Amino acid sequence: MADNTSHDEQLKRIMNQLADSMLELSHEEVLAETRGSGTDPQQEAERTRAVLRQASKALEAVNKRLWSLGHTVNLKSWKHWERNYYNSCRDCGLSVNFTVGGETWGDALGGPCRRSERYTARETKRLVGDPESRPM
Amino acid sequence: MEHSSSELLSPASELLRAHKLLLKDSSPAETTIKEVTKVLAKVILDLNSSPPRQPLRAVVDNTPSGSASGDISIVDSVGNENTGGNDCSAVPEAVAAWQVSPLTPPVSVPTPSPRTINDVSRSALVIANDKSVLKITKELLKHEGYSVHSAPDGAEGLRLYGRCAPFDLVLIDYYVPETDGVEIDYCAPQKDGIKLALAISKINPSQRMILAALDYQHPDQVPRPTELMHIPVLINTRQLRELFEKFQYWATREEIDQAIAALSPAEWLKLEKSAAWRVWGQGRSASDKGKDLLQDALLSTFIGAQGNGSGRRWNKRVDFVMHLTGAMRGISSHWKDKSNEREVLECEAVRCDAEGQEFSPLDNLGPGDTRDERLRVAAAEGFQPAAERRLIAKEEIEKLFRMFMNDKEATLVLQGFSEGKKKNEIVQKYELTAKQYDAAIKRIRVKLSGPANGGGGEEHGR
Numbered sequence: 001m002a003d004n005t006s007h008d009e010q011l012k013r014i015m016n017q018l019a020d021s022m023l024e025l026s027h028e029e030v031l032a033e034t035r036g037s038g039t040d041p042q043q044e045a046e047r048t049r050a051v052l053r054q055a056s057k058a059l060e061a062v063n064k065r066l067w068s069l070g071h072t073v074n075l076k077s078w079k080h081w082e083r084n085y086y087n088s089c090r091d092c093g094l095s096v097n098f099t100v101g102g103e104t105w106g107d108a109l110g111g112p113c114r115r116s117e118r119y120t121a122r123e124t125k126r127l128v129g130d131p132e133s134r135p136m
Numbered sequence: 137m138e139h140s141s142s143e144l145l146s147p148a149s150e151l152l153r154a155h156k157l158l159l160k161d162s163s164p165a166e167t168t169i170k171e172v173t174k175v176l177a178k179v180i181l182d183l184n185s186s187p188p189r190q191p192l193r194a195v196v197d198n199t200p201s202g203s204a205s206g207d208i209s210i211v212d213s214v215g216n217e218n219t220g221g222n223d224c225s226a227v228p229e230a231v232a233a234w235q236v237s238p239l240t241p242p243v244s245v246p247t248p249s250p251r252t253i254n255d256v257s258r259s260a261l262v263i264a265n266d267k268s269v270l271k272i273t274k275e276l277l278k279h280e281g282y283s284v285h286s287a288p289d290g291a292e293g294l295r296l297y298g299r300c301a302p303f304d305l306v307l308i309d310y311y312v313p314e315t316d317g318v319e320i321d322y323c324a325p326q327k328d329g330i331k332l333a334l335a336i337s338k339i340n341p342s343q344r345m346i347l348a349a350l351d352y353q354h355p356d357q358v359p360r361p362t363e364l365m366h367i368p369v370l371i372n373t374r375q376l377r378e379l380f381e382k383f384q385y386w387a388t389r390e391e392i393d394q395a396i397a398a399l400s401p402a403e404w405l406k407l408e409k410s411a412a413w414r415v416w417g418q419g420r421s422a423s424d425k426g427k428d429l430l431q432d433a434l435l436s437t438f439i440g441a442q443g444n445g446s447g448r449r450w451n452k453r454v455d456f457v458m459h460l461t462g463a464m465r466g467i468s469s470h471w472k473d474k475s476n477e478r479e480v481l482e483c484e485a486v487r488c489d490a491e492g493q494e495f496s497p498l499d500n501l502g503p504g505d506t507r508d509e510r511l512r513v514a515a516a517e518g519f520q521p522a523a524e525r526r527l528i529a530k531e532e533i534e535k536l537f538r539m540f541m542n543d544k545e546a547t548l549v550l551q552g553f554s555e556g557k558k559k560n561e562i563v564q565k566y567e568l569t570a571k572q573y574d575a576a577i578k579r580i581r582v583k584l585s586g587p588a589n590g591g592g593g594e595e596h597g598r
Contacts, residue, residue: 008529010554014536015417016465017553018584019410021577023461027402033578034405037585045401048408048427052396055431059438078435085435100431 055100059085062098070116071096071108091115259300262286263293387450389441395456396434403457409585410461414468433463539583545576 022030034041066073071089073096078085086097086106092115094108260282264270267288274284285300287293387395399407411433412426437460439447448463450456533554540546545568552562563573 006526006529007533008526011529011532012417013556014533014550014553015413018577018581019413019417019461019464021581022406022410022413023457025406027400030402030405030409033582033585034409036582041405042401044408045404048404048430049396049399051427052431052434055435056393056396056438059435078439 051100054102058098058100058102058104061102062096062104065104065109066096069108069111070113072113072116073108089113260284261293261296261300263289387441387452389438391452392437392441392450392456395450399456407457407460407464411464414464418468429464429468430460432467433460436463436467536584540580543576543579545572546580549573549576549580 025033031041034044063073066089071094072091073087074090078087084097084099084103086095088095089108092108092113094106094110094113096104096106096108098104260277262270262273262277262284263286264273270286270288274286277284285296287296407430408426410426411429415426415429433448436448437450440449441447448459448466450459454462536550537547540550548566548568549562552565557565559570559573562568563570568576
């Protein structure tokens with residue numbers, strides 16, 4: 001190859017063109033090509049749909065949980081790492097993780113945000129005054 | 137469409153000549169243009185054969201806030217005022233007729249009191265085939281005090297221009313059908329699908345025509361080149377954003393859910409396969425499936441729907457599949473950048489000395505050292521974070537070309553792709569027909585997706 005572009009750039013270009021070529025196909029052509037590669041298009045599409053539906057539900061659930069605890073996350077800061085997404089509370093810095101499979105973990109889910117303005121002074125006082133009552 | 141000054145000397149005859157030329161060609165697609173040309177020619181001949189609308193008086197506006205296009209404005213008998221506005225090269229005579237008229241002595245007939253341009257509304261012509269864009273732009277301009285004429289296509293726009301020019305402002309959506317006759321002096325596609333062009337009349341540089349594409353992803357992304365500072369009115373992005381909100385251009389979470397539910401199996405497959413190819417192109421490990429990218433795009437869209445400036449907002453004017461594809465393109469590119477620029481991890485830099493003892497060239501660096509410093513030290517020690525990925529990519533490329541070594545057309549297409557060429561460039565360079573190109577790319581897709589290759593895209597099993 002005369003082109004001096006790096007191999008990874010060349011690979012990216014080839015695959016991006018193949019990706020874009022999918023969009024130019026008619027629905028019938030897409031279904032036919034999928035069948036041609038030995039896959040049932042209906043099943044494959046349903047599988048993709050189910051995975052994405054799960055992702056949507058997982059995000060909703062974790063946001064709801066964080067909100068109920070008074071944590072505020074920067075929605076732009078959700079990072080993808082391996083199989084999970086992670087973020088941290090903008091106010092207290094505690095972390096939160098979730099997978100599209102619905103698993104959630106992280107310190108932020110262990111209790112209310114200490115620095116949240118949504119929590120009344122009484123609640124804060126109660127939590128500070130009685131460490132045993134802190135929800136885990 | 138270039139117009140020399142000599143052509144502009146007799147535009148009416150030029151239009152008639154063009155009309156005659158068009159009549160020779162009986163192509164049905166040009167019927168409308170023929171009709172418009174005919175009407176325009178008639179209008180211009182009428183303008184030439186009769187004096188300008190009477191009475192007309194020149195009003196010199198000395199106020200600092202006068203129109204940016206000039207100090208002379210024209211007031212007609214009913215108080216409608218026109219400043220030296222925009223030009224349209226297809227109807228220069230019409231413009232010339234109006235521009236010359238202020239220089240003629242005022243006719244002494246009873247007229248309303250002279251009014252400066254600050255007392256009357258300014259005029260604008262908006263040409264956009266998208267009804268929503270038309271509505272929004274009209275609303276915006278009316279709010280700015282403009283009286284607005286609108287047209288759904290270039291032909292109707294030219295007709296209105298011929299009848300009502302000059303305007304203080306002419307806005308044309310970039311993708312307007314039948315814009316033949318509109319000369320574009322400058323057209324600069326911007327990043328992220330934003331297109332904004334500024335056409336400046338060669339006859340009178342103070343007269344400007346703005347061509348603004350409103351199909352951008354986010355109003356904040358609208359570029360504001362310095363040239364636009366000189367036009368009579370600026371598109372106020374804040375106002376435009378508010379109007380977009382008002383007319384619900386941005387999809388809500390519920391609408392996104394509805395769009396997802398409405399996706400057909402073929403569309404799901406398109407998205408999934410498109411994502412899988414893109415991920416493969418990033419040289420990601422086999423565990424990084426295309427669905428991850430699609431998930432990221434979707435989550436980003438959900439986040440964008442909350443309207444707080446984060447994520448990727450879905451502009452409902454854009455097809456949902458295209459939106460997700462665009463989001464995937466951006467996200468995968470971001471992955472690549474991150475991969476290229478990421479911090480050198482201690483674990484990656486660890487080496488063994490001659491005695492088998494582990495050491496890291498980064499050990500001697502302090503916490504205050506920058507990422508660049510860490511990279512420099514690591515590189516000096518022979519450590520290259522992206523070396524492995526480059527090696528994998530090299531092997532992938534070689535494997536790809538080996539797979540199609542007996543398929544000349546597929547090899548040429550792959551070669552073209554690797555050089556960043558588009559379909560028309562590849563077809564032209566390698567003298568392929570469009571049919572050969574399409575067949576070759578299909579063979580590439582099927583072969584790379586096939587079970588013989590470990591399954592394609594999603595399951596390509598590299």
